[in-house]
Amino acid sequence: MTLPMSSSAESTEAPSQLQANLAPVALKYVALPVPLPASDTMPISLTASEGMRPPCRRCLLDASPGEILNLIAYDPFPADSITPYRGTGPIFVHAHDxxxxxxxxxxxxxxxxxxxxxxxxxxxxxxxxxxxxxSDFESTAGGMLADEQAAYINVHNAKPGCFAVRVERA
Ligand SMILES: [Zn+2]
Structure with missing residues (x-):
C-alpha cells in the first residue's frame, strides 16, 4: 500500500486569494484604527506587575509594573462596514492617556x-x-500587502486573540 503523495487536499484552511511569493512592501502601523468605545461602558481595570505586563493597544508598549490598564471590548472594523468579520474582542489600554x-x-x-x-x-x-x-511577521504582512487586492491587515495576538494593530502599505 502506498501513501498519498500530498495531504494538501485534507487542509481545512481557506486558501489565500492573494498572489504568492510577492516581494514584501514597506508597512505602516495604525493603532486603534477606530475610536475606543465610549467610556461610559464600565471597563475592567487591573494593575500591571512584574509577572503580568499586558500590551497596551494605544501606545503599543507593554505596561510597566504599577501602571493601570483597562480591559475593553473593541471592534477594529469601521462602524459603518458591513462585513461578517465584525465583532468585539478584548484589548488592554493604559488608563492614562x-x-x-x-x-x-x-x-x-x-x-x-x-x-x-x-x-x-x-x-x-x-x-x-x-x-x-x-520574526516572520514583516515578511508575511509585507507579502500580503504587495497584492493590491489586500487593503489592510488586522493583527491579533494568536493565543489570547486580542487585536494588536492594523497594518497598511506605507
Ligand atoms: Zn499605552
Whole structure:
C-alpha cells in the first residue's frame, strides 16, 4: 500500500486569494484604527506587575509594573462596514492617556509573540490569513500587502486573540 503523495487536499484552511511569493512592501502601523468605545461602558481595570505586563493597544508598549490598564471590548472594523468579520474582542489600554503609537517600526516586544495576520480587501472581506512567529511577521504582512487586492491587515495576538494593530502599505 502506498501513501498519498500530498495531504494538501485534507487542509481545512481557506486558501489565500492573494498572489504568492510577492516581494514584501514597506508597512505602516495604525493603532486603534477606530475610536475606543465610549467610556461610559464600565471597563475592567487591573494593575500591571512584574509577572503580568499586558500590551497596551494605544501606545503599543507593554505596561510597566504599577501602571493601570483597562480591559475593553473593541471592534477594529469601521462602524459603518458591513462585513461578517465584525465583532468585539478584548484589548488592554493604559488608563492614562499614553499617546497614540506613531512609530514606523513595531516595538520589539510586539514581535516576540505568535501573531495572527489577516488581510482584508476594501470591502472588509478576508482574503488571506496566516499565523506566524513575530520574526516572520514583516515578511508575511509585507507579502500580503504587495497584492493590491489586500487593503489592510488586522493583527491579533494568536493565543489570547486580542487585536494588536492594523497594518497598511506605507
Ligand atoms: Zn499605552
Amino acid at each position: 499614553c499617546g497614540l503609537f506613531k512609530g514606523e517600526v513595531l516595538p520589539e516586544r510586539q514581535l516576540s509573540r505568535q501573531l495572527s495576520v489577516r488581510a482584508y480587501n476594501m470591502n472588509h472581506m478576508m482574503v488571506a490569513a496566516e499565523v506566524v512567529e513575530g
